[in-house]
Amino acid sequence: MHIMHTTSRQPxxxxxxxxxxxxxxxxxxWEARRLLAKRTKTDSQGMDRLLQANPKTFKGLHFSSHTPxxxxxxxxxxxxxxxxxxxxxxxxxxxxxxxxxxLKFLLIxxxxxxxxxxxxxxxxxxxxxxxxxxxxxxxxxxLIALEDLEQLEIHSNxxxxxxxxxxxxxxxxxxxxxxxxxxxxxxxKYTEAELKDLFASLPKLEYAFVNGKAF
Numbered sequence: 379m380h381i382m383h384t385t386s387r388q389p390x391x392x393x394x395x396x397x398x399x400x401x402x403x404x405x406x407x408w409e410a411r412r413l414l415a416k417r418t419k420t421d422s423q424g425m426d427r428l429l430q431a432n433p434k435t436f437k438g439l440h441f442s443s444h445t446p447x448x449x450x451x452x453x454x455x456x457x458x459x460x461x462x463x464x465x466x467x468x469x470x471x472x473x474x475x476x477x478x479x480x481l482k483f484l485l486i487x488x489x490x491x492x493x494x495x496x497x498x499x500x501x502x503x504x505x506x507x508x509x510x511x512x513x514x515x516x517x518x519x520x521l522i523a524l525e526d527l528e529q530l531e532i533h534s535n536x537x538x539x540x541x542x543x544x545x546x547x548x549x550x551x552x553x554x555x556x557x558x559x560x561x562x563x564x565x566x567k568y569t570e571a572e573l574k575d576l577f578a579s580l581p582k583l584e585y586a587f588v589n590g591k592a593f
Contacts, residue, residue, distance in 0.1 A: 511535045
């Protein structure tokens with residue numbers, strides 16, 4: 379996780395660090411930096427407490443190292459978040475995401491333990507969603523509830539391929555401007571012509587990328 383204390387409002391899609399909302403006291407900010415630098419189990423618990431005790435502080439959080447479930451949940455206490463990124467962790471329960479009514483950008487990496495995407499589908503404000511290695515999820519049709527979603531990425535990682543039931547749900551996501559998936563097995567087999575037809579049905583789509591091929 380990176381911290382940058384600033385009052386500037388950078389574009390959500392370009393944020394690579396933490397952006398402040400109301401701001402912590404200098405003492406709390408120093409303590410946060412100390413805890414993040416050490417990253418022991420005890421210090422990680424201290425970071426949890428700081429996030430929970432200051433729920434209106436940040437607009438963006440980016441966790442670039444291992445994130446345990448308790449830290450995932452604590453990050454979701456930041457009710458004004460617009461951007462949230464987790465590189466990897468052992469999180470299984472995503473229900474805390476439902477606290478984030480202003481979230482526009484969500485990245486969840488290495489989610490092998492995740493079994494249910496219902497909580498993601500309740501974040502109606504989402505514009506960009508990127509998820510990786512959701513090995514226990516095959517049906518992504520609930521994502522049609524995200525009516526403002528413009529960019530969707532569903533990827534595997536070096537641990538192996540993921541499986542997706544089908545891509546038919548994309549037909550009911552007319553706001554999509556880009557879609558990408560890689561190293562993915564589809565339970566429904568598609569020809570190249572069928573994929574072209576599917577993507578042509580999306581009125582705003584500008585870019586689609588499936589298993590190494592652009593459409």
